[in-house]
Amino acid sequence: MTDVPEDNPYIREPPTEFAPVEDLGEDEAREQAEQLRAALRYHDYRYYVEADPLIGDRAYDALFDRLRELEAAFDLDAEASPTRRVGGEPVDEFDSVEHVVPMLSIDSAGEESEVREFDDRVRRAVGDQRYVCEPKFDGVSIEVVYEGGTYERAVTRGDGEVGDDVTENVRTVSSIPQRLRGDHPDFLAVRGELFMPREAFNAYNRERVERGDDPFANPRNATAGTVRQQDPAVTAERPLDCFFFEALDGTEFDTQWERHQTLPEWGLKVNDEVRRVDDIDAAIDYRDRLLDRRDDLDYEIDGVVIKVDDRDACERLGTTARAPRWAFAYKFPARTEETTVRDIAVQVGRTGRLTPVALLDPVEVGGVTVSRASLHNPDQIADLGVNVGDRVAVERAGDVIPYVEEVLEKDSEGQFAFPDHCPVCDSAVERDGPLAYCTGGLACDAQLQRAIEHYASRNALDVEGLGEKSVQQLLDAGLVERLPDLYTLDAAELAALEGWGETSAENLVAELDAAREPPLADFLVAIGVPEVGPTVARDLARHFGTFEAVRAASREDLREVEGIGEVVADEIREFFDSERNRGVIERLLDHVDPQAADAEEGSELDGLTFVFTGALDRWTRSEAQELVERHGGAATSSVSGNTDYLVAGENPGASKTSDAEANDVPVLDESAFVALLDERSIDVE
Structure with a gap:
């Protein structure tokens, strides 16, 4: 039961080492890539559908890595290639798509x-x-x-x-x-x-x-x-x-x-x-x-x-x-048992969010021994009125991490006092609705992984090779203790990490070197200034020109920037006033030189608002939006009477197209959008 030719060499006893790709001609590389794709699909089928794998993980990984190497070296990327599983372009929003057949509920x-x-x-x-x-x-x-x-x-x-x-x-x-x-x-x-x-x-x-x-x-x-x-x-x-x-x-x-x-x-x-x-x-x-x-x-x-x-x-x-x-x-019936709260711990997540967790007398709930349960947030504690010593009902209802459903018997006065300072870095805690967050920012160890991932993300400095797994490895190995440590990474030490090699280590170091002179707007996004996304960052860069001017700007100066109100100005000022953040930024500036922005840059699309839907050939969604904003236009996520153009790529969202028709908004295909840019002297090459 196979779609794979009998002579495919990567089925029964695949090699774990291959000849250098530079020794292959283009035709030979293309043939090998096709055989590898067919073999990987077959091995996926044997593993996931038949639960009867023919080869081990190491051999599979070797085939996968070889295919990815061939596709990169000979530009052989294919839409249905197994290598596409590592992730495509990020999106800023998800388009709405009508189902082929309605997906009904079940009584x-x-x-x-x-x-x-x-x-x-x-x-x-x-x-x-x-x-x-x-x-x-x-x-x-x-x-x-x-x-x-x-x-x-x-x-x-x-x-x-x-x-x-x-x-x-x-x-x-x-x-x-x-x-x-x-x-x-x-x-x-x-x-x-x-x-x-x-x-x-x-x-x-x-x-x-x-x-x-x-x-x-x-x-x-x-x-x-x-x-x-x-x-x-x-x-x-x-x-x-x-x-x-x-x-x-x-x-x-x-x-x-x-x-x-x-x-x-x-x-x-x-x-x-x-x-x-x-x-x-x-x-x-x-x-x-x-x-x-x-x-x-x-x-x-x-x-x-x-x-x-x-x-x-x-x-x-x-x-x-x-x-x-x-x-x-x-x-099935819900799974609920009774137990006693012995302590309440507060964890700090990588986004700075503080989450209270009840530590319980162990109790078996649905066949699983439970000794901890989420209390979600400070408001949940208040709603339950829970404190250490109380008798509580714990429910799983299919959950692996259970939660406290209700307090059955009080053995304490009042409720647990939620901390007003971070238990990791002692910074002040601020509330955002029902949630609580540490304000330590760049200097809080609990938030370091998130800070690095954000710093390297596509909307920030776009450093390839710093995904969730690789960042965790750097932290576990002690190679990075603060954000600026990224710029002192040694390729030899990186290559020694599990799953890394000399090429991937050198590539990451090269990516970081290439990010030492980032555009000012990208740097403002990268360091995680609150409320500063790509659009606000570009507005700040155009208005102030240099990083020094941005971080020295008063609240009043900041409010002069279009789109920045009192709350956002306060957030930005507090970020730069934080002693902890200042220390990290100063160290970072020893390695990074944010490039001054041209205050006059990008006025060709001034006053125009665009919405994008569907897939474009030339750009990802975020790249197209950045292009518009870089030249003075606005890019929003939904169509309204204020929208000037809906740009529709392949498989456009039905709801946006309908909204454009209802609001008499012109719909441009990609070629018409390119023509509009050309008319306004915007180079898209």
């Missing part, structure tokens, strides 16, 4: 009587039926579309009619094939559930806690946050997986069971707990047995879904406005 209940009522309704309408029973995954539903067998797009469920375009993020999930296998339909829309396996989630959360980050509350929250990352490279570093369970369009099946058996033939992973049963008694028994085993599974479920097997019967049953009449979810 549900936790009582057996309501499940039997569902069966009675089915039998009255279409007679006795067999059912297909599936675990009800506690993840994030998505629609994935394939055209010509190639991965085209992925969209979140959203409101069931329209969801967010998360194509580039979902592309990084290894269990979702970039190409379908076998005799597949020319067009296929399928529904799946993204999730984070429990073991991988626990390991990932341990890493976060060890580096001082807030742990994710549960795998579902982790999955939802990961798939909505604006940078696909971050998504690629997190352990997401996917089960497919519905063919929404592009093909027809006589039964649900036939669909379940066919999806793996196309390379789509299905769950091996799915069963076909003869009647509702067997379906209820399936649910009860799965409830007993739920903690043995490596993924979170909160019930089972019972579906009428016969598709013709499903058509006759039809749907309501929100849910199919042929499916029902039999929910």
